[in-house]
Amino acid sequence: MSSTNDFAPAQIVGPDGKLLQVQSRQLSMADAKLLREYKKFLLRHRLREAPVRCRDCFEGNREDFHHFFVTDSQIQYSCGCRQLFYQGQTLA
Numbered sequence: 001m002s003s004t005n006d007f008a009p010a011q012i013v014g015p016d017g018k019l020l021q022v023q024s025r026q027l028s029m030a031d032a033k034l035l036r037e038y039k040k041f042l043l044r045h046r047l048r049e050a051p052v053r054c055r056d057c058f059e060g061n062r063e064d065f066h067h068f069f070v071t072d073s074q075i076q077y078s079c080g081c082r083q084l085f086y087q088g089q090t091l092a
Contacts, residue, residue: 012078024083032075032086039070056081 010024027035042049052068057079067078075086 010083022082027086033090054079054081
């Protein structure tokens with residue numbers, strides 16, 4: 001991928017176990033850092049996370065499949081429309 005704004009074709013496993021064709025994009029380090037800070041804020045204040053949905057799923061009122069996963073080494077967001085990801089550490 002030449003830019004973090006470019007999408008590339010990808011496959012993810014849907015809730016029914018079948019492969020879905022979606023667009024995939026790598027998150028920037030700044031976006032990854034922001035998402036990690038958001039998760040830390042929720043933990044620090046003992047808050048639960050609201051469902052994270054892409055605009056297409058939200059406006060289409062689709063709730064069938066959403067996955068948002070943040071660790072110190074990886075970030076993944078998947079829905080029936082797209083996949084966003086980041087691999088690696090973010091600088092403090």
